[in-house]
Amino acid sequence: MRPARLVAVFAITFCLASPQAFAQYSGMSMRTGPSMNVGPRININPTIRYSPNIRYDGYDDPRPRPRIIQELNQGPPDDGYTPRRGASKAKAKSKPAATDNTYVAKEVLIEIAGSPTDAQADDIARRHRLTRVQSQNFPLTDSTFFRWRITDGRSVDAVVRELVAGGNVRAAQRNNIFKLQQNAPPAAVKSEGDPLQYALSKMRLPEAHALSVGADVTIAVIDSGVDVTHPELAGVITGTFDALNNGEGPHHHGTSIAGVIASHARLMGTAPSSHLLAIRAFGSQKSGAESTSFLILKSLDYAIAKNAKIINMSFAGPHDPAMERGLAAAAAKDIVLVAAAGNAGAKSPPLYPAADRNVIAVTATDQSDRLFAQSNRGSYVAISAPGVDILSPAPDGKYQMSSGTSLSAAYVSGVAALIIARNPEISSADVRATLTSTARDLGPKGRDDQFGAGQADAFSAVSAVIPAPVAAASDSTSKR
Template identity: 30%
Template sequence: MRISSSLLMCFWLFSVFTTLANDGLKKKFKLPAGVTAKDIVPNSLIIKYKNISTAATRSVQNNIASGKQKIQFLKHEPVVKLNRIYELPIQKQLALDKVGLNKVYEIEYRSSQSIENVINTLLEQEEVEYAEPRYIYHTSSEPNDPFFQQGTQNHLLRVNAVEAWNIQNAANGQIIAVVDSGADLEHEDLAANIYLNNNDPVNGIDDDGDGYIDNYRGWDFVGASFTNGRPDNNPDIPSDSLDHGMHVAGIASAVANNGIGIASLAKDAKLMILKAGSDDNATAIYRGYEAILYAVNKGVKIINCSWGGPGFSAYGQDVINFAVSNGCLVIAAAGNSAKEGLDYPAAYNGVLAVANVNNSDIKSSSSSYGFDVDIAAPGQNIWSTLNNDTYGTKSGTSMATPLVSSAAALVAAKYPQLSGPAIGEILRLSTDNIYTLSGNSNFVNKLGKGRLNIAKALESTPAIAIRKQNIILQDNSDGVLAGGDTVELAIDLKSILGNVSNLNVTLSTDNPDVTVITSNLVLTQLNQDETKQLGFFKVFLAPRTQENVEVIFKLQYASSNYQDEEFFALRVNLDYLNINENQIATTLTSNGRVGFSAQDAQNGLGFVYQNKNLLYEASLMIGNSTSRISNNARAPQIGRAEEDFLKITRPLKEIDDTNVLVAASTFNDYSSNSPLDVQVINKHYAYKNAPDDKYVIVEYLIKNNSIVPLNGLYVGLFCDWDIDNSEENIVKYRPDKSLAYTYSVNPGNPYTAVKVLNTNASVQFYPMSYQLVGDILEDDSFTRAEKFTSLSSGIFKTELGESLGGLDVMYTMGVGPYNVASKDSIQVAFAFIGGDNLNDIILSADAAQEKFEGLQLFESEPVLKFEVSQNYPNPTKGNTFFDVALPEAGSLFVDLYDITGKKIKQIYGTALMGSGKHTISTTLNDLSAGIYFAEFQYRQTKQVVKLILTN
């Protein structure tokens, strides 16, 4: 593993009815792209067990404590305490059990390992469903604008607050949970609206039995410091630097009609202040999801989250699922990255995501945007409450979000019977269109349905709201959604609000390479809170469809009294095929890589054995010099890879029967700056029955498409295996088996191996590790010259890592040199093997060799006529070569003449040479520099080649 490489992460939100789904296969955890040390709490994790029992949790703790990593749990507590569950209504208990939040634990640990290694150790435990960091999210406001004229609240006028108050004058005590950095509970314009839990007054006793002592005015989930503090009953902020939550609270529900300060849209909504940050960090949100859980269990319908970050959390999505199932509306800030793509929790399914526009309804320059945004609201230079009875401005999606929460409280006051998600839909469907404004022309449909209009929401309440819940796919290309295929889509639709009959659903896309064949379907009846599947839509992907492209689809809903639309994205025309036919699961790509199509272990399964992915990288390298080496291994630039190979045909299954699956792809090296001009057919053979079910044969048929020979050609794979802790691996080479095998110093882990199967060239093996001084990878850079060195140095070492107690080992494994005539081809094949121990590996290696020798995998192209190539090199200093093609066996003689026509000597002669292609050599060191002619006589035919000899 390259520890300094940045990782990319894309999260699929769709379920697929194909064998592409690798159910039960645990992938190695990598920190998501954009997440750094500042975004995670050190030595703290969230884990979810598959089943809760004392034996299961103790088994996990004992296993990881006794391993070499010696991971020790210092804290192991359920996120939802059992004594709190018993106090919940039966409906909430059932909801907790269904989502599985009663199986989620927070742990603090001690270990010398990296957080990624600790998580991967936990993921290897059978009892663990997921393990992930405790992400730190950050508040989403911009710095104050010092030139702004204080005292104006144009944002209220922009959303038609005055007209709204004529319809619904106040929120009538509806509760808004403000999950943030805390608030000044005594502020002159907030104090009267702070929610008070009269069932638990401040007396040192948990009067209401909910597990929180004296949670009278909210709760502080972190305390003075995340590392040294403790949760307490004081969400009041100790300093001005923590006034983010204070500003948010004022927008949500500052006291109105009190003759001082500001007004809020909701006027008198109660504010449940839930402090999820620490006193010593003004922007970090550590326990936002616990605060959301608290609000849900207290029966709060509207939950404001003016914070976010890049870290997707399965625990976070579980919490949102629980909130939605209990009728809560979670409203979250889209983020202030100024880029397409939302922060979490705004990006989770079920959250109402809010973008920021200015008072002209133009997207704020800092606001994040995307098709997942639900609604926009003013958030620029918003005047609100600050610490110690003061006021000021802040900007950002953090400010737009509580304005939407405040509006939600007014709608909830008018329609108390509605669920939170239904209230969110009313707000979304009542917005004003802002896409006709020129300033938003680049963001059409990426700022939600439109800008908040609370008067419209209260005056003409929508009666129906439909939202997709899931996309189901079926295709004819094993889940790759390939160009040229017809894909079928089914959609799970839920009625959030109202009953609907004869709902017309239309699917469309603006992508010119995608044609929706079946574009309209009708759902005859859908009742409120009901979910039904509608399908199938048929979609044709043109053969020219861009590889791995993300296609945006639009769903339009229409009935007699309802119209709406929403969007979703699908990544199509994948350049890889997952193969899971025996005890090995791996991926055939269209660029020669094995296991993953893209760098940094992306797009594929890797190499899975014993339900563990053991491979980080296996990249193809073909070259004959330090300057001409076509490859897609990691690049000299950290975090990048060479991409010299260009797809010709995507992976396709050729055979799939009860015994074997054979799949193939084709590519060339035309993306290289100095191509060799080769075309490669890459095949995978996966046998389904013992003794051949623990390996996959990976074959490369390499054709020289150039008009000159490729001499001194080497072919190999750069491999980076990660078994258990990647920094405790050993690799060894067995010359008698042409086999490189890798294993962990920790017992009980599987072995992996790569075996060279063809025997017509010398095996090359070069182990390496960036952890060694003087190693070829020490600088974390892998140049083309270094790649060729690793590919052409014979058996450089036969072992690496054993004497040092293990290393993060990599190696190049290959064969060569080959001399490949123009239009000729060579075959190179490897067996990728998984096993329980070395003996298991050897048995599979022998079986793979026997299987390979019994296959007619490659046939040379027939020779149709007598041909002789130009000698190479030319000019030559003495040693030179000729390629000769004979259609039938026969005699061949070669005589050398000088420029006057005088015969100098015979340089080759045989009475019988077999049919086919041959390479002959000669030495001319005894001759003077000059021009010579080589005359080839085959049977009764002659060919002459002019050559130049230099000193």
């Protein structure tokens, strides 16, 4: 046998015996990129339960941005982080489970009008063979919500049907699961952010900031934990609420979203003088940062009680009747509601709350004005904003590069704050109309299912708003 044939036979036998050996033999070995102290890399995949509306960059390409992030983080050049090898392991651990992961198993969410007594609630629970877990009165909907556990073999949907047929509750449903969709010189020298912040020029934010910086407008960020001690967020966090109440620390996603809105040190946020309510409704789990209908309703109630003018929701999940009622009540109070359109891809059905009729759904674009590949499409998409390779704060005073419609939603929430600060008397409907009518058209001419009305243009939007008379603006500010 010729030597060449011997080599071929050996290679085939070697590859069949070891898949890892095959990867190395065929040139598919994992290449380790430069190491940085900027947090983990998360690859986007609609079936992965971790932060499907945001993606953390692996920093394994030769472009200069990793070195800049290293400088921002002031960390050693090698912390043992191997992006590609780690990303491969993350994929292996993220195989979808066989069960339905869109709602909490063996749990139902029940809404009862007004404020029922414990005896009334216990009577309903006993009648339907349920165990009470948690309850909360919601002035927002003039009702009380209960989480009840199913202790026998009945399915969630079967119990929901029983409760509705019983006629003693206003509504009953699954407790749905929602998932998060994710400088160099000092600010005194460089007041409009880092060069990597391409969104600033795309949205004409420096020009917009000459007219408005979002002063005193309160934005509620319903997300994972925010690093309230990060230098980029100094002085802007005016309230915090932990819907989970379990003491978890700050998280990459929540800190990033807050930073996109209000950074004002080495980076420049969209509305650097706004006030943020950092609301933690998403807890870190092995499967990723997730929340439920009940926790998000608690968070909405807090945001409205604290007079938020804008609520940013960078998460996505199934249609939820209870949340739909809560969002309608918030819209009735003239609150601007903004959400990530979702990162489940072109074939995904509409995701909520973005697809709710009272919500501004935001999709993501990159530095070349192309649509983020994982973005959802659909008639509910209202507008787009930069959301690919976005430089933002990370926990422990660090910085990160990430992508997703989560970040785009945060940019639009910030522009809404600029508009409201320009004229505090403007209605939420007019804020939406201003955002879409001044957007820079992308894709097919006119509105389309990919980019919505186009890319948000902060300067055009703020310029289109007639400033309120000084007295009216002053009165409104005193009420906030």
